[in-house]
Amino acid sequence: xxxxxxxxxxxxxxxxxxxxxxxxxxxxxxxxxxxxxxxxxxxxxxxxxxxxxxxxxxxxxxxxxxxxxxxxxxxxxxxxxxxxxxxxxxxxxxxxxxxxxxxxxxxxxxxxxxxxxxxxxxxxxxxxxxxxxxxxxxxxxxxxxxxxxxxxxxxxxxxxxxxxxxxxxxxxxxxxxxxxxxxxxxxxxxxxxxxxxxxxxxxxxxxxxxxxxxxxxxxxxxxxxxxxxxxxxxxxxxxxx
Numbered sequence: 001x002x003x004x005x006x007x008x009x010x011x012x013x014x015x016x017x018x019x020x021x022x023x024x025x026x027x028x029x030x031x032x033x034x035x036x037x038x039x040x041x042x043x044x045x046x047x048x049x050x051x052x053x054x055x056x057x058x059x060x061x062x063x064x065x066x067x068x069x070x071x072x073x074x075x076x077x078x079x080x081x082x083x084x085x086x087x088x089x090x091x092x093x094x095x096x097x098x099x100x101x102x103x104x105x106x107x108x109x110x111x112x113x114x115x116x117x118x119x120x121x122x123x124x125x126x127x128x129x130x131x132x133x134x135x136x137x138x139x140x141x142x143x144x145x146x147x148x149x150x151x152x153x154x155x156x157x158x159x160x161x162x163x164x165x166x167x168x169x170x171x172x173x174x175x176x177x178x179x180x181x182x183x184x185x186x187x188x189x190x191x192x193x194x195x196x197x198x199x200x201x202x203x204x205x206x207x208x209x210x211x212x213x214x215x216x217x218x219x220x221x222x223x224x225x226x227x228x229x230x231x232x233x234x235x236x237x238x239x240x241x
Contacts, residue, residue: 030056033210034074037119041131044141045241046214048199052076053210075208086202086211095220097194098125132219133189136237137161144238146218152237160236161187187234191221196235216240 036049052074135141136157143152152160162185172179196218202211218238225232 031210032056033212035212039124039128044135046197046217048212048214050210050212075210081204081207081209085204085206086209087205088200089203090201092199092201093196093218095194095196129192129219130189132195132217132239133187133192135239136219141239144216144240146235146238149238157237185226187221187223187236191223192219193222194220196220198238198240214241 031053033053034051036051038047038049039045040047054074136143139154139157143157144150145152145156170179171177197214198216198218200213200215202213203209204211216238218235221234221236223232223234224230
């Protein structure tokens with residue numbers, strides 16, 4: 001990672017002014033982070049180690065289109081220091097999609113992190129979504145409602161898993177009599193196309209080191225609605241690590 005000196009930072013600010021690009025109050029609005037991810041199924045933990053991060057601002061060009069611009073260089077802070085030195089500065093929820101989701105469907109879903117991590121290789125995303133879905137259906141851990149935050153009973157979990165129920169009449173091929181045919185559609189692990197991460201972000205004011213603590217994860221299900229035939233998205237559950 002290249003370091004920027006004071007002159008280079010000033011040059012970037014001058015570039016924005018010269019090109020008549022206006023930022024939102026000139027304030028830093030987000031961070032792009034470079035991380036190592038690790039999922040431990042045995043202990044059911046998800047950790048993210050922040051290697052570096054880049055503050056950025058947004059601006060509008062002459063056509064009024066919003067763009068992102070890295071105002072500063074990559075900050076690589078030392079990892080030494082006690083946990084007590086870190087201060088909580090942000091509680092976040094954000095959605096990260098799978099690469100194969102975009103490749104196979106061509107969907108462009110807003111509010112999903114577009115810089116899909118390499119961690120979501122085809123093998124990893126299938127493995128992890130199967131593990132998460134299995135924990136939901138087997139009730140191995142406490143499952144919470146995404147909207148209310150309340151613990152869900154086994155009965156309520158089953159109700160949320162069922163997407164569609166109907167009874168139609170069919171003809172028995174042997175007797176020729178009408179018989180009721182029960183139809184049911186349920187959520188499946190392959191419907192999970194992204195996850196929402198619930199995290200606490202901590203910073204060391206002295207070293208600027210950034211630490212992320214993954215609190216929980218919410219699988220996002222995408223499927224075709226049986227009645228309207230429209231694409232539908234459901235986020236019924238949260239699982240806390």
